[in-house]
Amino acid sequence: MLVVDASDGSHKVIDWTTEKNEWLKFIGGRGFGAKIVWEQTGKHTDPLGPENVLVLAAGPLAGLPVPGPRISICSLSPLTGIWGDSAVGGYAGLRLKQCGYDAVIIKGWRKDFAYLYVSDNCVELRDASHIVGKGSMEAQEELRKEYGNEVATLTIGPAGENLVLFACITSDYGRQSGRTGTGAVMASKGIKAVVLDGDADLPVADGESLLKLIEEAREKIIDNRELFEQFSKYGTMMTLDWAQSVSCLPTRNFTESIFEGAEGISASAVEIRVMRGKRGCFACPISCRTISEVRLNGEKFYLDGPEYETMALLGSNLGINNVEDLVVAHYLCDHYGMDAISAGVVVGFAIECAQRGLLTLDGLKAEWGNRETIFSLLESIAYRKGIGGILAEGVRRAAEIIGGGCEKYAMHVKGLEQSGYETRAAPGMSLAYGTCDVGAHHNRSTIIGWESKNDRLGTGREKVEVQILLQHQRSLFDALGVCRFPWCETKLPFEYYVGFYSATTGVRVDEKEILKASERIFNLTRMISVRRGVSRKDDYPPKRVFNEPLPSGPFKGVKLDPESYDHMLDMYYELRGWSCDGVPTSEKLEELGILELVEKRM
Amino acid sequence: MAWVVAFRSKERDFCLKTTSFKSKPNFEKKKSRSRRIVPMPERCTACMLCMVACAIEHTGSLNPSRARLRVNNMLPMAEITFLEECDFCESLGADVPACVKKCPKGALRLG
Numbered sequence: 001m002l003v004v005d006a007s008d009g010s011h012k013v014i015d016w017t018t019e020k021n022e023w024l025k026f027i028g029g030r031g032f033g034a035k036i037v038w039e040q041t042g043k044h045t046d047p048l049g050p051e052n053v054l055v056l057a058a059g060p061l062a063g064l065p066v067p068g069p070r071i072s073i074c075s076l077s078p079l080t081g082i083w084g085d086s087a088v089g090g091y092a093g094l095r096l097k098q099c100g101y102d103a104v105i106i107k108g109w110r111k112d113f114a115y116l117y118v119s120d121n122c123v124e125l126r127d128a129s130h131i132v133g134k135g136s137m138e139a140q141e142e143l144r145k146e147y148g149n150e151v152a153t154l155t156i157g158p159a160g161e162n163l164v165l166f167a168c169i170t171s172d173y174g175r176q177s178g179r180t181g182t183g184a185v186m187a188s189k190g191i192k193a194v195v196l197d198g199d200a201d202l203p204v205a206d207g208e209s210l211l212k213l214i215e216e217a218r219e220k221i222i223d224n225r226e227l228f229e230q231f232s233k234y235g236t237m238m239t240l241d242w243a244q245s246v247s248c249l250p251t252r253n254f255t256e257s258i259f260e261g262a263e264g265i266s267a268s269a270v271e272i273r274v275m276r277g278k279r280g281c282f283a284c285p286i287s288c289r290t291i292s293e294v295r296l297n298g299e300k301f302y303l304d305g306p307e308y309e310t311m312a313l314l315g316s317n318l319g320i321n322n323v324e325d326l327v328v329a330h331y332l333c334d335h336y337g338m339d340a341i342s343a344g345v346v347v348g349f350a351i352e353c354a355q356r357g358l359l360t361l362d363g364l365k366a367e368w369g370n371r372e373t374i375f376s377l378l379e380s381i382a383y384r385k386g387i388g389g390i391l392a393e394g395v396r397r398a399a400e401i402i403g404g405g406c407e408k409y410a411m412h413v414k415g416l417e418q419s420g421y422e423t424r425a426a427p428g429m430s431l432a433y434g435t436c437d438v439g440a441h442h443n444r445s446t447i448i449g450w451e452s453k454n455d456r457l458g459t460g461r462e463k464v465e466v467q468i469l470l471q472h473q474r475s476l477f478d479a480l481g482v483c484r485f486p487w488c489e490t491k492l493p494f495e496y497y498v499g500f501y502s503a504t505t506g507v508r509v510d511e512k513e514i515l516k517a518s519e520r521i522f523n524l525t526r527m528i529s530v531r532r533g534v535s536r537k538d539d540y541p542p543k544r545v546f547n548e549p550l551p552s553g554p555f556k557g558v559k560l561d562p563e564s565y566d567h568m569l570d571m572y573y574e575l576r577g578w579s580c581d582g583v584p585t586s587e588k589l590e591e592l593g594i595l596e597l598v599e600k601r602m
Numbered sequence: 603m604a605w606v607v608a609f610r611s612k613e614r615d616f617c618l619k620t621t622s623f624k625s626k627p628n629f630e631k632k633k634s635r636s637r638r639i640v641p642m643p644e645r646c647t648a649c650m651l652c653m654v655a656c657a658i659e660h661t662g663s664l665n666p667s668r669a670r671l672r673v674n675n676m677l678p679m680a681e682i683t684f685l686e687e688c689d690f691c692e693s694l695g696a697d698v699p700a701c702v703k704k705c706p707k708g709a710l711r712l713g
């Protein structure tokens with residue numbers, strides 16, 4: 001593990017294996033991130049101050065030819081004030097591991113921007129004046145000119161530099177560590193980019209078994225022909241048609257759940273009109289990513305995207321009904337380096353508030369789908385110009401600043417803007433957003449799929465149990481440091497991942513134990529947030545879900561019943577072993593083996 | 603060897619610091635070979651499975667940086683280059699080179 005002080009570039013290497021058993025409990029990736037953030041930050045740490053840490057952590061499987069390495073980027077989030085993490089795919093996980101580190105921890109801060117160069121024999125802060133002010137992909141281009149195309153880079157764009165609270169970190173032409181404002185944290189430390197220039201071997205406990213498992217798994221993925229081909233062709237873009245068909249597609253700032261213009265931004269529209277190629281992450285045969293051509297001001301650009309979340313939040317949620325405009329909006333977010341999900345929600349919020357007369361948009365028309373309004377707002381946010389300065393704070397704070405009761409229209413949980421599912425007719429998904437550790441994000445659970453198939457409007461115990469299981473299963477992938485799609489989209493059995501882990505580390509575990517570890521991480525990230533004031537009051541979906549019935553579609557008239565939600569939340573806490581205020585009990589922490597760790601730093 | 607992938611153990615420092623795997627591509631030499639591989643970058647998804655296959659076949663390592671070809675994710679098309687050491691698996695007597703066999707997208711063709 002590498003610890004770098006941003007103020008002077010001094011660094012030290014920590015060998016975590018001297019406390020191997022303590023660390024192994026947390027697997028790696030976001031698990032390591034959680035332990036580090038728990039130990040290094042406190043109740044009063046300013047997320048944008050020098051005491052906050054930015055942890056880039058690759059799990060044990062990242063960098064091995066298991067499909068899709070992931071780096072989890074963890075810290076206290078400036079957007080929400082609590083635990084925040086986001087994972088980035090592509091090749092960065094491979095290169096970080098090839099530099100010889102499981103994690104890089106950046107502390108401190110500096111005034112002028114520098115970039116961090118890491119290779120297997122060098123760690124150095126270097127002058128970044130030539131890339132300051134550049135878009136995140138332009139900065140990557142520049143760095144690749146210097147270091148060759150084999151390095152992986154993590155860069156921030158103007159939004160990060162201007163401390164937009166939902167700025168992201170970009171890798172490989174638009175793989176984003178999107179959520180929770182990790183880009184702003186990196187900027188606050190004065191780091192414009194990280195160059196990962198490693199090519200070393202990764203030792204494995206039992207290489208032969210691992211290889212055998214990997215080959216078998218790859219065949220399984222490919223043999224599942226229909227799913228494999230469909231997901232390879234469209235990736236998560238397929239979800240758009242599905243979301244529309246089950247009425248949960250966020251439309252016009254989540255006022256509706258069906259979008260009349262969905263066809264224009266669907267996967268087939270993308271395929272016919274803008275798709276120029278496909279990409280996969282390292283060692284993944286699936287290739288779920290799409291390369292699109294973007295036309296902007298008469299110039300041609302390329303975008304790694306779109307995917308479902310951007311189609312929903314920048315498309316239907318803003319009333320955009322054609323792929324050409326959609327890819328421009330997506331490209332702008334990537335270029336400025338800000339989370340497209342949060343940006344879509346913030347812009348939707350601004351348009352709705354302006355239509356209701358609560359806000360003026362610096363002379364822009366408050367119209368859904370208006371390209372000029374949307375593109376200009378994105379730019380103003382990135383540079384904090386005019387109204388953009390307020391919107392750059394995220395919807396929660398923007399609503400506080402604007403006032404006039406507009407918090408009713410602010411779609412967020414714990415300060416994190418809601419991602420791509422409208423949930424008035426989906427109590428389980430409402431609970432998923434309510435209880436996700438970082439805020440309204442689908443990463444931990446997309447129970448909406450299960451709900452739509454089994455019991456859409458129910459609020460029973462089974463649903464809550466499935467919810468908890470999903471929260472442990474899905475977030476495990478970020479701890480292991482690999483993509484979850486081969487499991488959840490092409491149905492590679494979960495056992496394979498347990499097998500990969502055992503073969504890689506030489507630590508024999510079974511499914512139960514590894515899920516326990518995931519639960520341990522979930523409880524620790526909860527404690528990080530509890531330490532900073534989170535409790536039951538923060539575990540509710542946005543107000544709109546309770547107040548306004550759905551205006552159209554098969555669930556017309558449905559809204560979430562507050563009492564049933566409370567009932568589900570009680571069940572959720574009980575099943576988790578948390579108090580009725582949502583705090584993990586000492587018994588639970590003891591059972592998970594982290595009571596001592598927690599008590600030491602409470 | 604310790605399993606831990608990314609802390610700096612002495613072994614690693616010694617076994618790997620001597621070479622860099624980033625050699626330059628060399629197209630001249632290839633002309634003398636009896637077969638060649640035609641890359642079709644428009645089909646390539648930059649998954650590097652070909653590199654992994656090559657590294658396993660020729661060096662017994664899972665490290666793609668030990669492969670004899672390079673794939674870089676570029677836009678709009680990936681870039682595929684073969685290094686000087688690549689003999690299209692002739693030395694192994696294989697009918698089909700490892701990379702060609704393992705490419706899931708048919709982006710490498712034996713020509």
Ligand code: SF4
Binds near residue numbers: 069
């Ligand atoms: S499924 Fe998609 S995101 Fe996941 S590793 Fe493969 S290409 Fe990357």
Ligand code: SF4
Binds near residue numbers: 645680682710
């Ligand atoms: S295996 Fe095929 S698709 Fe993957 S990087 Fe190599 S040539 Fe490209």
